[in-house]
Amino acid sequence: MEELARYTTTYGKVNSSILSLSIRASAISLAAAASANATLADWEDAVNAGAQPASVLFATINGTAPMVFNVGELSGPRSFEFIVNAGDGGMSSALMGNQFANGGQGLKFEQWQDSGLMGITNFTVIDLTAETATPLFAETHVVFTSDNVDTNLYINGTKVFTFFNYPLLAFGDQGIAAAYNGSVFFDALDGDILGFASYDLALSDAEVAAHSAAFAAVPEPSTLGIAAVAGMGLLARRRRQRI
Numbered sequence: 595m596e597e598l599a600r601y602t603t604t605y606g607k608v609n610s611s612i613l614s615l616s617i618r619a620s621a622i623s624l625a626a627a628a629s630a631n632a633t634l635a636d637w638e639d640a641v642n643a644g645a646q647p648a649s650v651l652f653a654t655i656n657g658t659a660p661m662v663f664n665v666g667e668l669s670g671p672r673s674f675e676f677i678v679n680a681g682d683g684g685m686s687s688a689l690m691g692n693q694f695a696n697g698g699q700g701l702k703f704e705q706w707q708d709s710g711l712m713g714i715t716n717f718t719v720i721d722l723t724a725e726t727a728t729p730l731f732a733e734t735h736v737v738f739t740s741d742n743v744d745t746n747l748y749i750n751g752t753k754v755f756t757f758f759n760y761p762l763l764a765f766g767d768q769g770i771a772a773a774y775n776g777s778v779f780f781d782a783l784d785g786d787i788l789g790f791a792s793y794d795l796a797l798s799d800a801e802v803a804a805h806s807a808a809f810a811a812v813p814e815p816s817t818l819g820i821a822a823v824a825g826m827g828l829l830a831r832r833r834r835q836r837i
Contacts, residue, residue, distance in 0.1 A: 633809050634789060637677060637735070640808035641791045644801055648672075651770065651790040657687070657783035660772035665690070665792040668765040673739040673793040674701060675802075677809060680785025681730055682710065688781040689736065690764065690790075691773030693717045697763030700773045701738055703783055704728045712747060714738075714757055717773075724755040733788065735806040738762060739796045751806025753799060 638652050648666030655661055657680070665674070676689050685707050691700025698717045705713030705723045713723040724747055729736075737748040740762035747755040771787045772779040797805075 633733075633811055634677065636811050637789060637805060637809035640805045641675070641789075644804065645793055645795060645797060647791040648794045649792045651787075653789075655771040655787045655790075657771045657785060660774075660779045660782060661770050662767050662774055663690075663770045663790075664766055665764060665768050666766075666794060668792065668794050670742045671740055671794075671796040672742075672762050672765075673737060673795065673797040674762065674764070675791040675793070675797070675805065676736045676787055677733060677789040678703065678729075678736055678783070678785065678787050679731070679733045680783050682708075682728060683784030684782065686781045687783045688715075688769065688771075688773040689783065689787065690768045690770050691715070691717075691781070692764065692766075692768045693773055693775040693780075695776060696766040696768065699763040700781065701764070702781070703736075712736075712755075714745065714760060714762075715773075716760070716763070722757050722760055724757070726754045731785075733809075735809045737797065737802050737805070739802070741796045748802045748806070750810065751803040753802075 638650075641647055641650060648668060649664060651663055674690065678689060680687065680703055682704055684704075686705060687703045688700045689703050692698065693700070694717070698719075700715040700717065702713040702715055705711050705715070706721055709723055710728055711723050712726045712728055713721060715721050726747060726749065729749060735748075735750050739746045739748070742761045743759065745757040745760055745762050746753050747757070768774065769779055770790060772782040
């Protein structure tokens with residue numbers, strides 16, 4: 595009987611420890627989810643509060659299910675803004691593009707051929723490669739802006755490369771999370787576009803930085819605390835129901 599009592603007590607301690615670890619892990623997971631949702635919402639607010647976008651897509655588009663999306667009837671200066679999280683699968687991958695129409699241009703998350711670098715492709719003309727490593731497996735704010743002469747590339751609010759004498763050309767229907775050729779998609783993204791906006795103007799350095807800062811903002815501690823407490827309460831309630 596004493597041996598059984600010791601076993602029961604020990605088992606209870608172990609079980610409580612496992613429950614405690616489970617609660618902590620779930621609370622951290624819920625807090626992280628709250629953080630990601632908050633930063634996307636903050637970025638969307640910044641997009642809507644600043645220069646009027648020509649078009650927005652506040653949805654997750656995966657490279658396994660890309661879509662055709664009208665980015666606006668743009669002319670002259672323009673900008674394209676993305677929140678992206680993707681890998682380097684495939685020989686080349688596009689954030690957006692249309693091979694044979696509406697500018698005949700693709701914005702490359704990774705330029706051909708397995709370069710590990712970002713770029714722009716003017717289809718049937720030239721592949722332009724930036725001296726900028728593709729930001730892999732992380733939620734990243736990416737912006738291409740053009741004054742109708744040159745194109746600037748920004749990563750997380752910082753200007754990292756300029757394509758001199760190559761402006762942005764895309765307008766109207768474009769493939770999103772892949773390039774489109776009028777019938778099929780190709781150069782599919784190995785991951786997700788979490789948000790997109792286009793503009794009929796060149797965003798300034800300050801505007802790009804402000805949008806990036808909004809996305810990178812960390813939610814108030816109270817937000818994370820509420821998420822953690824909610825997770826702990828839910829798990830504790832389920833634990834009580836099993837006993």
